[in-house]
Amino acid sequence: xxxxxxxxxxxxxxxxxxxxxxxxxxxxxxxxxxxxxxxxxxxxxxxxxxxxxxxxxxxxxxxxxxxxxxxxxxxxxxxxxxxxxxxxxxxxxxxxxxxxxxxxxxxxxxxxxxxxxxxxxxxxxxxxxxxxxxxxxxxxxxxxxxxxxxxxxxxxxxxxxxxxxxxxxxxxxxxxxxxxxxxxxxxxxxxxxxxxxxxxxxxxxxxxxxxxxxxxxxxxxxxxxxxxxxxxxxxxxxxxxxxxxxxxxxxxxxxxxxx
Numbered sequence: 523x524x525x526x527x528x529x530x531x532x533x534x535x536x537x538x539x540x541x542x543x544x545x546x547x548x549x550x551x552x553x554x555x556x557x558x559x560x561x562x563x564x565x566x567x568x569x570x571x572x573x574x575x576x577x578x579x580x581x582x583x584x585x586x587x588x589x590x591x592x593x594x595x596x597x598x599x600x601x602x603x604x605x606x607x608x609x610x611x612x613x614x615x616x617x618x619x620x621x622x623x624x625x626x627x628x629x630x631x632x633x634x635x636x637x638x639x640x641x642x643x644x645x646x647x648x649x650x651x652x653x654x655x656x657x658x659x660x661x662x663x664x665x666x667x668x669x670x671x672x673x674x675x676x677x678x679x680x681x682x683x684x685x686x687x688x689x690x691x692x693x694x695x696x697x698x699x700x701x702x703x704x705x706x707x708x709x710x711x712x713x714x715x716x717x718x719x720x721x722x723x724x725x726x727x728x729x730x731x732x733x734x735x736x737x738x739x740x741x742x743x744x745x746x747x748x749x750x751x752x753x754x755x756x757x758x759x760x761x762x763x764x765x766x767x768x769x770x771x772x773x774x775x776x777x778x779x780x781x
Contacts, residue, residue, distance in 0.1 A: 584747025
């Protein structure tokens, strides 16, 4: 598992800063350490424990070949979310969440199929058979779809989990995950309702350094899970190959003894 940040590193990232005491959500109460100058301070020891559990969940899902959709559409999160999702080879949503992404996946698949078809046609130069105006409209359609669904264009099934930055901002994604029984792992600030979140990471979901720290760790956990899966596959192939080789040797020995 990725090395957990110590309390000093989390303090330096500003993970301990919650929202104003007047804007807190009671269900985040267990993770609040104190109130200072009207601001809730998050208990980083509890954050550390929750973070370890969340990373183990991500690693386990990745180790069995599961798909984890990274979600973060707020300005300070989108670039970071995309960076680390791409780094670990997972899909991502950094623009507005499209209703039905999880609950109406069949319709989404049709849209993804059209995007792939149009991109293939453009790469092969097949769009030149259309008029200039039609080419312009098709290119515009491709560009718009790239922005909206470019981060999920390679998914073929409903993700096994979503990793979310700010469940309040991404409430539709969390609600759809509940309907489809998709696991939710999320960075939750003191002002959010964590209902529907399977693995809560209590922390500042507004500070860039806090978001960066959590996304980097999530990326590392996924990479470790994928590496474990690759090793298991390689070990199985090696074992199967050895079993076949041993069987051939036994058959050769039997044949020689009979002869």
